[in-house]
Amino acid sequence: MRFNVFEDFLTLIFPETCVVCRRSLFAFEDHLCRVCQANLPVASYHLFPESNDLKTKIMGLAHVEWVMSYLKYSKKGLSQQILHQLKYKNKPGLGRVLGRLYGQLLIEQGYQTRWHSIIPVPLHTTKLRRRGYNQSQCFAEGLAETLAITVVSGLKRTANTDTQTRKSRIQRWENVSEVFELTPQTSIYGKRILLVDDVMTTGATLAACACVLRAANPEILDLAVIAAGKG
Numbered sequence: 001m002r003f004n005v006f007e008d009f010l011t012l013i014f015p016e017t018c019v020v021c022r023r024s025l026f027a028f029e030d031h032l033c034r035v036c037q038a039n040l041p042v043a044s045y046h047l048f049p050e051s052n053d054l055k056t057k058i059m060g061l062a063h064v065e066w067v068m069s070y071l072k073y074s075k076k077g078l079s080q081q082i083l084h085q086l087k088y089k090n091k092p093g094l095g096r097v098l099g100r101l102y103g104q105l106l107i108e109q110g111y112q113t114r115w116h117s118i119i120p121v122p123l124h125t126t127k128l129r130r131r132g133y134n135q136s137q138c139f140a141e142g143l144a145e146t147l148a149i150t151v152v153s154g155l156k157r158t159a160n161t162d163t164q165t166r167k168s169r170i171q172r173w174e175n176v177s178e179v180f181e182l183t184p185q186t187s188i189y190g191k192r193i194l195l196v197d198d199v200m201t202t203g204a205t206l207a208a209c210a211c212v213l214r215a216a217n218p219e220i221l222d223l224a225v226i227a228a229g230k231g
């Protein structure tokens with residue numbers, strides 16, 4: 001966890017505030033106020049998980065069953081603001097809140113017993129050290145808590161990737177395709193697995209992870225992210 005004396009000092013004086021609108025939170029609110037929570041741009045991918053534009057994007061790259069995103073991503077929108085807080089403002093708890101909210105939605109849809117385990121896309125260790133937490137792992141923990149299943153750290157990165165900006169889809173794919181592997185003692189043979197990440201843009205990272213997992217013969221391999229869609 002990053003240690004920031006000034007921020008710690010501020011939270012002593014000022015109560016917790018909503019990560020979006022900055023209003024002081026009530027004791028029953030967690031990272032998001034009720035108004036901002038109600039205004040989240042919830043996507044409908046979970047209603048059509050087998051056939052949607054995210055699935056189409058992944059299909060040529062990896063074999064997966066369902067592809068879903070909790071939120072619709074839009075530049076300068078609420079989802080971008082939330083992802084920024086989650087990734088750069090030392091808010092691991094926000095990931096767990098989003099995971100719990102999405103888990104509730106998936107249960108309402110009747111998916112409670114679909115998965116055995118959730119596997120988050122790993123961060124490279126240098127990034128993990130700098131940030132102090134893996135935001136995808138936090139999202140996975142919130143989801144797992146609500147769905148009453150386990151989070152398995154089944155993947156690891158073996159090399160850092162170069163910056164992905166200004167690269168074509170194919171270049172990006174080649175850039176990440178080598179760097180994931182199954183962690184020792186991870187067995188997902190015959191298991192129903194949900195692979196999760198924070199955001200899906202080209203889908204290359206998720207597809208690279210999905211290929212590694214698929215090679216270990218799970219019964220089902222689904223993908224879920226916090227936000228995706230046209231930026």
Ligand SMILES: [Zn+2]
Pocket residue numbers: 018019020021022023032033034035036037
């Ligand atoms: Zn708010």
